[in-house]
Amino acid sequence: MTGQDWEDDPAYREVVRAFVDGDPLNQVDGPLDVRAVVAGIHPKAKGGFLLEEVPWDRFPEGARVREVMERMRSGDDAAVDRALGVLIGLCADDMRAAVAPAVPFLIRIGTGPEAGYRAEALTVVGEAARMRHQGVCTRADMLRFRDDDEWSFEVTGYLQNWSVQAARGAIAADTDLLLPLLDDPDHAVRIATAYVLAAASDRAQDVLTAFRARLLAEHNPAARAGLVLAIAQLARAHQDLETIAWMQAYWSDPSRSPEVRASAALGWLCLTDLPVPNELRATVDDVATDETALLMAPLPWIRAVETAVGNGLHRCLRSMLDPDMTDIEGCDDPWS
Incomplete structure (x- = not known):
């Protein structure tokens, strides 16, 4: 997305207004609080993969995330691989607010029969639940989530702490779905599951x-x-x-x-x-x-x-x- 595209994107403009120009605390439990959005996804929507029930377009790149989540159910391995690449890329680019609403759906992909990419889907969940940690290897910071510490903002201006908290809360809510995967026959799935469950907030x-x-x-x-x-x-x-x-x-x-x-x-x-x-x-x-x-x-x-x-x-x-x-x-x- 170019600089002009950012300026023309209503979600980006709204995030800047609320989080950069305004006080983020005024958004607690409101429509721009991704923690509330993720926690409010109905269990039937999660189980039925009802993507239309999630307000993706409130967050920059959210509409794009919905599109790639549609591809995740296509059965086309190449399309799924590209979709996972987009999601990992958004996490790497510090745009987790867009990815956090996808976490409950990715968990269900990881716990479902799609054996070809369950580990990769779970790895995206683990990345969404961690603030930027690439290259961090000090004693104080390597294993620290930092989502409750000093505020940190994503490239869009969104409060990254909330994005990570939303993902960690979604993991905690689905702990019972994830725990059996620690005994999965595929060791890559077991590793990815441990990575995810280590981020559970409860x-x-x-x-x-x-x-x-x-x-x-x-x-x-x-x-x-x-x-x-x-x-x-x-x-x-x-x-x-x-x-x-x-x-x-x-x-x-x-x-x-x-x-x-x-x-x-x-x-x-x-x-x-x-x-x-x-x-x-x-x-x-x-x-x-x-x-x-x-x-x-x-x-x-x-x-x-x-x-x-x-x-x-x-x-x-x-x-x-x-x-x-x-x-x-x-x-x-x-x-x-």
């Missing part, structure tokens, strides 16, 4: 119990690592201090697999600002090998911090263990 204890139960049964190494990161992010969001000790027990246990210990080390680092113990540094030296980094690369948390010349696991650990050092991309020694 029912944290139910989700945590399911994560830990699945971890005991999980045989896929990447899915195991993803579950540990999901447990850490859920704990961060809901201030579950007991998980800090749980993470330490896992990274310090030599009987655990390398990817689980590496993920637990990352989780521990993100859950506390305590000085890094020498034992953790030694553990990382031992388990965070190139093989482990390659195994964990597809995880959405790790993929978000990868660069063209540096893998995500090593970049995160380097940043967290030696934050005062320059982040030199492409260095042969990941700890140098």
Whole structure:
């Protein structure tokens, strides 16, 4: 959309009037509050995929999102792939207000029989539920949702905190639909489901119990690592201090697999600002090998911090263990 197109778009003009020129708090529970819009989608509309019952055009690019959601039901794999690309692109471009109303429908695609793209649909849900986090790999910020912190605005002027809260609320409302997917035969679906459920704004204890139960049964190494990161992010969001000790027990246990210990080390680092113990540094030296980094690369948390010349696991650990050092991309020694 060009600059002139933006100026001519009624939704964009209304958002600017309400959120840039006006006080966002005046919009609470009103027609421009995407949290209220998503929460107000009737269960029959969700189950019946009744897109016409959602006021898409209140939000910039919302009409476009409705169009691509129509393609999601077309059965045409190429059309579905393009539609998912549009939705991911809008999240990457900080336009989540348009995508948030699609979350309940994407969840039903993810929990339905469309085996070819269920994981991808769920990944879009997970991205809609997180503020921009590409490249973020510090202890303070990697697993922090930040949707309740200082206000942040999307490129359209919309309050991004509300977009993320809307998506997280939709996930919480559909927790019972999502939990069974932790046992899905497809490990990519299991990973995407953990990514989504880690963002649930409510029912944290139910989700945590399911994560830990699945971890005991999980045989896929990447899915195991993803579950540990999901447990850490859920704990961060809901201030579950007991998980800090749980993470330490896992990274310090030599009987655990390398990817689980590496993920637990990352989780521990993100859950506390305590000085890094020498034992953790030694553990990382031992388990965070190139093989482990390659195994964990597809995880959405790790993929978000990868660069063209540096893998995500090593970049995160380097940043967290030696934050005062320059982040030199492409260095042969990941700890140098």
